[in-house]
Amino acid sequence: xxxxxxxxxxxxxxxxxxxxxxxxxxxxxxxxxxxxxxxxxxxxxxxxxxxxxxxxxxxxxxxxxxxxxxxxxxxxxxxxxxxxxxxxxxxxxxxxxxxxxxxxxxxxxxxxxxxxxxxxxxxxxxxxxxxxxxxxxxxxxxxxxxxxxxxxxxxxxxxxxxxxxxxxxxxxxxxxxxxxxxxxxxxxxxxxxxxxxxxxxxxxxxxxxxxxxxxxxxxxxxxxxxxxxxxxxxxxxxxxxxxxxxxxxxxxxxxxxxxxxxxxxxxxxxxxxxxxxxxxxxxxxxxxxxxxxxxxxxxxxxxxxxxxxxxxxxxxxxxxxxxxxxxxxxxxxxxxxxxxxxxxxxxxxxxxxxxxxxxxxxxxxxxxxxxxxxxxxxxxxxxxxxxxxxxxxxxxxxxxxxxxxxxxxxxxxxxxxxxx
Amino acid sequence: xxxxxxxxxxxxxxxxxxxxxxxxxxxxxxxxxxxxxxxxxxxxxxxxxxxxxxxxxxxxxxxxxxxxxxxxxxxxxxxxxxxxxxxxxxxxxxxxxxxxxxxxxxxxxxxxxxxxxxxxxxxxxxxxxxxxxxxxxxxxxxxxxxxxxxxxxxxxxxxxxxxxxxxxxxxxxxxxxxxxxxxxxxxxxxxxxxxxxxxxxxxxxxxxxxxxxxxxxxxxxxxxxxxxxxxxxxxxxxxxxxxxxxxxxxxxxxxxxxxxxxxxxxxxxxxxxxxxxxxxxxxxxxxxxxxxxxxxxxxxxxx
Numbered sequence: 001x002x003x004x005x006x007x008x009x010x011x012x013x014x015x016x017x018x019x020x021x022x023x024x025x026x027x028x029x030x031x032x033x034x035x036x037x038x039x040x041x042x043x044x045x046x047x048x049x050x051x052x053x054x055x056x057x058x059x060x061x062x063x064x065x066x067x068x069x070x071x072x073x074x075x076x077x078x079x080x081x082x083x084x085x086x087x088x089x090x091x092x093x094x095x096x097x098x099x100x101x102x103x104x105x106x107x108x109x110x111x112x113x114x115x116x117x118x119x120x121x122x123x124x125x126x127x128x129x130x131x132x133x134x135x136x137x138x139x140x141x142x143x144x145x146x147x148x149x150x151x152x153x154x155x156x157x158x159x160x161x162x163x164x165x166x167x168x169x170x171x172x173x174x175x176x177x178x179x180x181x182x183x184x185x186x187x188x189x190x191x192x193x194x195x196x197x198x199x200x201x202x203x204x205x206x207x208x209x210x211x212x213x214x215x216x217x218x219x220x221x222x223x224x225x226x227x228x229x230x231x232x233x234x235x236x237x238x239x240x241x242x243x244x245x246x247x248x249x250x251x252x253x254x255x256x257x258x259x260x261x262x263x264x265x266x267x268x269x270x271x272x273x274x275x276x277x278x279x280x281x282x283x284x285x286x287x288x289x290x291x292x293x294x295x296x297x298x299x300x301x302x303x304x305x306x307x308x309x310x311x312x313x314x315x316x317x318x319x320x321x322x323x324x325x326x327x328x329x330x331x332x333x334x335x336x337x338x339x340x341x342x343x344x345x346x347x348x349x350x351x352x353x354x355x356x357x358x359x360x361x362x363x364x365x366x367x368x369x370x371x372x373x374x375x376x377x378x379x380x381x382x383x384x385x386x387x388x389x390x391x392x393x394x395x396x397x398x399x400x401x402x403x404x405x406x407x408x409x410x411x412x413x414x415x416x417x418x419x420x
Numbered sequence: 421x422x423x424x425x426x427x428x429x430x431x432x433x434x435x436x437x438x439x440x441x442x443x444x445x446x447x448x449x450x451x452x453x454x455x456x457x458x459x460x461x462x463x464x465x466x467x468x469x470x471x472x473x474x475x476x477x478x479x480x481x482x483x484x485x486x487x488x489x490x491x492x493x494x495x496x497x498x499x500x501x502x503x504x505x506x507x508x509x510x511x512x513x514x515x516x517x518x519x520x521x522x523x524x525x526x527x528x529x530x531x532x533x534x535x536x537x538x539x540x541x542x543x544x545x546x547x548x549x550x551x552x553x554x555x556x557x558x559x560x561x562x563x564x565x566x567x568x569x570x571x572x573x574x575x576x577x578x579x580x581x582x583x584x585x586x587x588x589x590x591x592x593x594x595x596x597x598x599x600x601x602x603x604x605x606x607x608x609x610x611x612x613x614x615x616x617x618x619x620x621x622x623x624x625x626x627x628x629x630x631x632x633x634x635x636x637x638x639x640x641x642x643x644x645x646x647x648x649x650x651x652x653x654x655x656x657x658x659x660x661x662x663x664x665x666x667x668x669x670x671x672x673x674x675x676x677x678x679x680x681x682x683x684x685x686x687x688x689x690x691x692x693x694x695x696x697x698x699x700x701x702x703x704x705x706x707x708x709x710x711x712x713x714x715x716x717x718x719x720x721x722x723x
Contacts, residue, residue, distance in 0.1 A: 124531045124554045125561070130523050133566045137429055150566035152558065158566075203424055232526055241526075 061100045061110060061149070061161055095129075099164065109164035110148060114157050128229035129158065135205055135228045136160070143196030145216060145226040165224055167217030168385045170274070174212055174281050181383045183338055186278045187369070188376035189215075190271075192223035197271055198361035200225070201264040204234045208245040210270035212277060221379035235261070246270055248293050249283045253304055254355050256294050258316035265355035268364065272350030279336050279347075294319060301351055302326030309354035326353070342369045425611065429567035434498060436608050441501070448504045455506045459715040462708055465699050467505075468603040470708035471496060471514050478518050478537055482529050486599065491570045492521035493602040495560060501608070502563045509721040510712055511538070511545040516556040524568050545716060573598050576616035584675065586620065594623035597642070597693065604696050610685055617681055618689040624672055642697060 100112040115129045136147035146163040170189060173179055193215060200207050208230040216226045235241050240260035246252070252269030254262055276284040285300060287293025298304070303324045304312045312318060332344035339347060346369045349359040359367075370376065425431060436444070449456055461467060475489050495517040515538040522529045531550050538546045546552075561568070577598065581591050597619035601607065606615060626642055676683065715721070 124519065124523075124550075124557050127523060127528060130520075130568070133561070134524060134568045137567050138424075138427070138569050140427070152562045158558070158561070235526070 061102060061112065061151075100161070109166070111162045111164045113160040113162055115160065116157070125158070131231050132228045133158070133160065135231045136162075139200065139203060139205065141196060141199040142222060143192050143224055144199060145224045163218070163224070165216040165218045165226070167219060167221065169213045169217060170215040170223065170278070171212035172385055173217075173383065174277060176385060179383045179385065182374070182377075183340065183343070184374040184377040185382055186275070186339075187343075187374070188221075188379070188382055189223050189278060190275055191370060191376050193225070193271060193274065194361060194364045196223070196225035197264075197267050198365055200231075201267070201361045205231055206234065206264060207231050207267050209247060210267055210274065211247045211250045212274055215274070217384065221382040221384060234263070248290065249273065249286050251293065252355065253294065253297050253353055254315065256290055256297070257304075257312065257318045259355075260316075262355060264361055265358045268350050268358055268361060269355075271361075271364070272347055275347050275350065276336065279338050291319070295321060297353075298322070298324050300327070301353060304353045312354070340369075340372065342367075342372045345369070425571045425613075428569065428571060429565075430569065430571050431611065433565065433567055434608065435611065436501075438605075438609060441605060441608060444501050452504055452506065455504070455719075459506055459711070459719075461505065461711055461715070463699055463702075464605070465603055465696055466703050467708060467712075468493070469700065469703050470705060470712075471510070472603060473705065474511075474514055474541070475518055477541055478515065478534070481537060482522075482533070484518075484522060484529075485525060485527055487572060487574065488518070488521045488525040488527055490572050490574075490599070490602055491525055492517040494570045494607050495521060495564065497605070497608055498564050499560055506715060506719070507721070509545060509716050511542045511716070512552065512556050513560070515546060516553055516560050519553060520557055520560055520568075524570075544713070571612045573601075573612040573616035573619065576613045577619060580616065580620060584620070584672065586624070590620070590623045590627065593627065593642075594619040597622050600696065601689070601693060604692050606689055606692055610689055614682060614685050615689060617676070617679075618686045618693070621672065621676075621686065622690060622693065625669060 095116055096114045098112045098114065100110050102108045102110065115125070133147070133150060136145065137150075140146065145165065147160060148163065149161040151159050151161070173181070193210075197207065197210065207225060207228065209227055210225070214225070214227045216224050218224060230245050232241065238261070241262065243255045243258050243260060243262075246255060246266060250270040250273045252266050255266060273284055285293065285296040287296045298320070302308065303320050303322065303326075304318075305320065305323070306313055308326050329344070329348060332339075332348045333341060336344050336347060346359075346364065346367045349367070350364060352358040462470075472489075472493060475492050478484075479489055492514070496514060499513060499517070515534060519529065519531060519534045522534075531553055535546065535548065535550045535553055539548060574595070577591065577594055580586070586594070594616075598615060601615055601619070622642065676686075
């Protein structure tokens with residue numbers, strides 16, 4: 001619990017040192033947890049209630065890394081359950097992710113994402129952390145990673161208790177040559193992705209970082225949209241947003257051209273790119289730079305012009321080198337034979353250059369591909385991969401950041417300036 | 421706006437009944453009776469007026485959106501339902517609420533800039549150390565259980581503008597009424613659409629004869645008209661016998677009847693607003709400043 005806005009008190013009244021906190025807790029350890037807080041000294045009554053609330057949340061979970069500051073009871077308990085507890089799932093520049101579980105049910109795992117706060121609080125909490133907490137607190141859907149709780153630990157770190165998703169992510173499945181999957185599997189994954197994206201849009205939230213390694217897989221095979229570090233609510237009409245979002249390979253042409261007002265269509269484009277990547281098993285448009293990305297898009301789908309996209313030449317960063325005609329249905333049929341003609345139609349509707357003509361998440365869900373044979377694979381029959389390391393890495397990564405890091409700055413650039 | 425109000429944390433965790441809110445505050449008071457008698461503070465609403473003015477001053481040079489100021493005010497209210505104001509440095513808390521609200525409403529300001537501005541305004545109460553603000557931000561988030569999205573009535577107002585329809589004068593007045601409601605407890609007591617309807621009714625029923633610029637607050641324009649009581653009677657009639665009054669108001673009443681909105685709650689909000697305008701007459705910036713300053717200084721809360 002942070003004591004910050006309050007006056008510095010005499011040492012006896014603060015919980016400053018972990019040791020004294022531990023002693024207090026130890027003294028109370030023979031009580032049931034609810035009474036532990038009540039056993040604190042009378043001298044700081046004004047903090048009691050709120051601290052207790054936070055403690056109640058923290059006490060619900062067990063995490064090894066908390067040991068130094070955790071209530072006495074926790075340590076005893078965690079020692080008994082040695083190897084599963086406090087396992088570090090991954091670490092990134094932004095957070096460390098630990099494996100934890102509910103105190104009263106050791107079999108129910110959770111991922112505890114401990115946000116690294118600059119020790120000196122130099123710049124306040126990052127927008128990434130704020131956004132993640134902000135949206136996950138409100139969004140609850142089968143295909144969106146669940147945030148169970150948030151608590152702060154004594155060393156003043158923010159801990160997000162997230163749903164534990166041991167199944168890795170879609171990128172791992174795509175890259176793993178030992179895993180074979182078919183159209184039914186792609187249809188199942190895409191269906192879950194589309195429902196998650198639709199739900200976000202229905203709640204006026206843009207995700208802005210959809211890509212295979214942000215699509216995590218639960219133990220039951222369900223795909224969950226994770227990493228809301230770049231998410232934001234739809235802007236009020238005419239208010240500008242930054243175009244420096246979405247990992248480059250999945251970024252739609254309007255953002256590459258510097259559009260400051262955009263819609264859910266940006267997420268639909270990313271979804272289309274994920275769809276293509278699932279079919280091809282390599283990223284469809286792997287640009288080396290923003291300019292290269294634009295020319296790759298032009299080569300693949302056609303050059304945006306005033307004819308096929310009224311107003312495009314007015315966008316700040318519009319460029320057009322060679323004029324490639326817009327690709328028709330044949331191209332998609334030829335390029336993505338595995339999807340079948342109906343699947344190719346769906347993909348084509350998601351990759352329309354003009355965002356106004358691109359399918360919406362709802363239209364994607366209403367497409368007839370979902371009801372065309374083959375049916376989507378049942379969750380329990382989907383190909384899967386075990387291993388928990390990956391989830392940690394995914395969660396610990398900062399929004400917009402990838403393994404090789406060329407997009408690291410996209411997230412940082414969000415914070416100031418461009419959005420006014 | 422984001423997410424669905426009906427499923428929101430605001431509706432689930434931050435909506436109080438009047439009794440509950442009184443109880444929460446009484447409990448805070450009980451816990452520290454001595455400080456309470458030692459450091460009397462003005463009426464909560466007068467304090468709110470003072471805080472609001474400070475937030476506007478802070479935001480001035482950053483051209484902050486009204487919505488961020490509104491969010492900051494709601495954060496202050498939420499924070500002070502869990503913490504006794506006399507244990508805090510209100511200047512630090514309000515600066516932090518402002519800083520966090522700007523981030524939440526997608527108009528972020530750099531922490532150094534915010535601290536710089538705040539120091540310019542309250543050199544005695546804000547230290548140059550930005551870490552202090554970062555630390556306080558953390559506390560604010562914890563105290564609010566990381567539930568940060570606030571739903572405001574402004575959007576309901578703009579949506580209803582075309583549906584009813586409302587003239588631009590009426591919208592401007594209703595907008596100012598909404599600004600004013602943040603000075604009361606209403607944001608903790610009623611959902612945003614009720615507030616928006618209240619603001620619309622007040623704007624239509626009490627429309628002052630000389631329309632013009634109402635500025636940030638509707639107080640000067642409305643206080644007199646509302647006190648005269650003519651409109652209050654009309655409002656009371658809303659609930660039992662629709663069909664009286666001028667046609668413009670009749671139309672609104674009919675729309676309200678069809679909308680199945682909780683008229684009782686709307687009337688209660690109107691009364692709350694009226695009493696705010698009455699209390700407002702006693703407002704003295706100097707007085708608030710002195711009392712808070714004395715409290716912070718003698719308790720060393722500024723360190």
